[in-house]
Amino acid sequence: MSHVVIFRATLRRELKLLARQKADWVNPLLFFIIILTLFPLGVGAKPNLLREIAPGVIWIAALLSVLLGAERQFRQDYRDGVLEQLVAARAPLLGYSLAKITAGWLGSGLPLILVSPLLILFLGLSTDALLAVVLTLLLGTPLLSLLSALGAALTLSADKGGILLALVILPLYIPLLIFASSAVEQASFGLGYQAQLAVLAAMLCVALALVPIAVQKALKLNVG
Amino acid sequence: MFKWLDPYAKPQVLFATLLWWQRGLMPLAIVVLVIGTIWGLGFTPADYQQGDSYRIIHVHVPAAIWSMGVYAWMAIAAFIALVWQVKTAQWAIGAIAPIGAVYTFIALFTGAAWGKPMWGTWWVWDARLTSELILLFLYLGVMALQNAFADRQTGDKASAVLAVVGVVNLPIIHFSVEWWNTLHQGATITKFAKPSIDPSMLWPLLICLLGFALLFGALTCLRLRTAILQHEAHRPWVRQYVEEQQNARV
Amino acid sequence: MPEFNFASFADFIAMGGYGFFVWLSYGGSLVALLALGWYSKRQHQQFMQEQSSRIARETRVRQQQSREQV
Secondary structure, three states, X not given: OOHHHHHHHHHHHHHHHHHHOOHHHHHHHHHHHHHHXXXXXXXXXXXXHHHHHHHHHHHHHHHHHHHHHHOHXXXXXXXXXXXXXXXXXXXXXXXHHHHHHHHHHHHHHHHHHHHOOHHHHHHOOOHHHHHHHHHHHHHHHHHXXXXXXXXXXXXXXXXXXXXXXXXXXXXXXXXXXXXHHHHHHHHHOOOOOHHHHHHXXXXXXXXXXXXXXXXXXXXXXXXO | OOHHHHXXXXXXXXHHHHXXXXXXXXXXXXXXXXXXXXXXXXXXXXXXXXXXXXXXXXXXXXXXXXXXXXXXXXXXXXXXXXXXXXXXXXXXXXXXXXXXXXXXHHHHHHHHHHHHHHHOOOOOOOHHHHHHHHHHHHHHHHHHHHOXXXXXXXXXXXXXXXXXXXXXXXXXHHHHHHHHHHHOHHHOOOOOOOOOOOHHHHHXXXXXXXXXXXXXXXXXXXXXXXXXXXXXXXXXXXXXHHHHXXXXXX | OOOOOOOOHHHHHHHHHOHHHHHHHHHHHHHHHHHHHHHHHHHHHHHHHHXXXXXXXXXXXXXXXXXXXX
8 A cells, every 4th residue: 555545644634633523624614713812801801912923823823723623633543553553564654643633734734824804803814924924824734733743653652641742842933933823923024024924934845854754653662 | 883883772781881870970070069069158258240150150150061962972973873773772862851951940040140230130042041941841841752752762763863853953042042142232231241250260160070070971871761661661681670679678 | 270269258158249149049049959869769769669678579479389289
């Protein structure tokens, strides 16, 4: 079985699951919106303050909502024994991992991008800043999906997976947070942010090259 | 190229070697640290700008430098464990991680105690302290991951993967935090200027640097020995060793 | 031979006014390192004790079994 075959098969299956179990992609989306609602309620709705904290808040909310779904990513297949079968059959887990990550992004990252225009209303962003938000989400959410898949794969058979996953992912996530929120901040001042986008793109390329291999290794050792 | 290292992959051989090293390194580490700290505390002139508070440098800087050095060693052990499947290297990760975490904590703690008189606040989000804090999370992550599994071996292997991922991420984190800090320069009170150090003040610093390194070596020997014993508990040579120690005590 | 920097022991403790922070740093570091060393030693000793009891128990069981066989 080649990587492409298993990639397509897994992706098709994941998309079917997403279509049937709508909660899998609706819940993280709702969580994202709820967090964005809570911030103005918690810190006060002064427009200047909100505009200042908006870049960071958006990206923290994005992380939390992706983390929410991360634990579940491989758990079902692990529990059902699907992973064990794949490992025993020496199937190319790389294709499987990539499909899982892609489906994960489609379920958690893409909805965030589509819902982002709401942020104009909630946090008083300018259209320049909104464009920056969409662009950073476009580059950053795949990176988030890759990192959360890595965390999920590492903690798959651990006892207290959830918080451990967050602890494991946090240091990996910090550079993404810094550059993404900085890009949005620059945009809100009407300044250029190509440098930040370039760094984000570079981080995405590096992650795309290295993380799936690490995920594959982590899956194998959790099943073995 | 590394054939001469092969015997040390065997737990029993490694155990004996480590005991020998530990017996030498521990007293040496203590002596060096005592000399370094007392020299730094009492026998160097006060700093022109910072007065006597700069003496904290003799614990802060070695701890900070070795917090990163220890991580490098942990990553090397993890790499060896993953690539060559060497079990003793896997066990070394768990032995080394707490030492690095404590060094990082010391760097943060002494940094805060130095910051209060210098910048007027216990904590500043400057590039170095922030990077150290993230480094502490990396260590805690490795330690937590290792202990989170019912099967000890899975935990060892998972923490090895995380350690290697972390070391790739470390320069990225430093770069991004430095960049972030220069951006938000206005928010911080003063930049943490590297003190240009007088040669007379340099000696105790270097001695303490050496002392922290020796202590790392000694503690690693002790902790790795314990890990070897724990993992090989069912083997006859361990049983023999335990009985010998018991008889020696009686 | 470097000379002692302070006029008196009281001055040494005071550290030019920064005494609290200097001794907090050195003291805290010392405590942390001692705790690490003590914990590591204790882990080792715990293992030895557990193994000793286990071996003693096995010996007792074996003796009991051989006695029963006779």
